[in-house]
Amino acid sequence: AHAASLAVAESPAKAYNPLFIYGGVGLGKTHLMHAIGHYIQNVNSKSKVVYVSSEKFTNELINSIKDDKNVEFRNKYRNVDVLLIDDIQFIAGKERTQEEFFHTFNALYEADKQIILSSDRPPKEIPTLEDRLRSRFEWGLIADIQAPDFETRIAILKKKADVENLNIPNEVMVYIATQIKSNIRELEGALIRIVAYSSLTNREINVDLATEALKDIISSRNTRQITIELIQDIVSSYYNLKIEDFKSSRRTRNVAFPRQIAMYLSRKLTDTSLPKIGEEFGGRDHTTVIHAYEKISQSLKKDENLQNTVTELTKKINQK
Incomplete structure (x- = not known):
């Protein structure tokens, strides 16, 4: 990630565009983003560099709609040489923000302007991110920041x-x-x-x-870490099933729904990647895990019984 960042800083929009940096909390993504922006401005003081968090981008969009200032908003983010957006994963699920950023991305990309994004996970693992954005994020280079050796x-x-x-x-x-x-x-x-x-x-x-x-x-x-095997064990016992049922091809509701809950909890309670979670559930594709996560997430918003079940399961998992 550091080598890619230096290449982009030295030759904006010529090395990798977009540059998508991902990694866990506290690994220095924001620091790296600021360093790229400062480097570009030091080399060329006339470069217009804008750094913003995805939350601020969303809030400014909401205010521009409310105050009828869409033109000013678009001018701010589309008339730049370098746009850096931190924590881009938070635009997932926000339809209007994704729509606006889609057009902002296109405008900058077509004008040969540099786009740099950061996230806590790669594009393919961001749930409820529109496919058209996901594919654009993958056009350039995806660089991960590893934990330091x-x-x-x-x-x-x-x-x-x-x-x-x-x-x-x-x-x-x-x-x-x-x-x-x-x-x-x-x-x-x-x-x-x-x-x-x-x-x-x-x-x-x-x-x-x-x-x-x-x-x-x-x-x-040094306390016991939460693993997918532990989650499968707790959830299968709760529903009077066997762990093997989660790995089988059975699709009846009495198996499929608990399996989706176990996948949801695996995503929420561990740092395991989506492909690896799918692998632990009988070699299923990462898109199956995303579907399970989104389905349970949506159901939790309106199903009180499910809320109680997930709370109880989470408590059991954390007590083990």
Whole structure:
């Protein structure tokens, strides 16, 4: 993702268009988006670069409709050299926003202007995203931001320590990097927590102190993780079925509906990709998982019994 971002920053609309960056929370997507925008403007101060979150884009669209200022709204987002939209997944399910962004995308793309989007998942895994947008998001390059490896985690901690002017022993950084593997935000948070704990207890920073300071975080990470197998086990037992029923080709309602609930919970309670979820349910396609997720999501809005069932199942899963 970083190499692709640099290529786009150096040659907007010529390297990859659109550039679609995805990754989990705290991995630096927003930071990367801002860095691209700043780089482009530093190289060419005349470039018109606009960064916006999808939520702000939607809110501005709503206000433009309410105040009859559609022309001003379109001019703002279609007369730019680079448009960066953060958390684009949140336009899914919003028909008017998707319609407006579809035309904005086309206008910019046809004018050879750079489009950069970020999301917490790839386009094919965004439920209720229109197919015409999904296909356009896949026209350019889809780049994922991975969780940092050990060496990168150490580098992040050293950088944070330098910025904050902190004197942290190397063995403490190694300890943090070994225990916290998820994202930048949690790494930096762990470092600050250790420094605060040292200040409060008036003790020097070492591995023993770091272990004490992070014990709650580390112990919670060592608790049992929610897996698809666990979800299948809980849901199948609740409906007096066997896990094998979820993986079978049976389509009768007494099997199909619980299977859809299990797929829905797998999407909600785990970070597993849609294709992998489908695989765990008898090799089904990811579109089947999307359909199940959307069907249960819609039913939950109006079916109180289903709401109670899903709440109870979620509680059982979390208690295991």
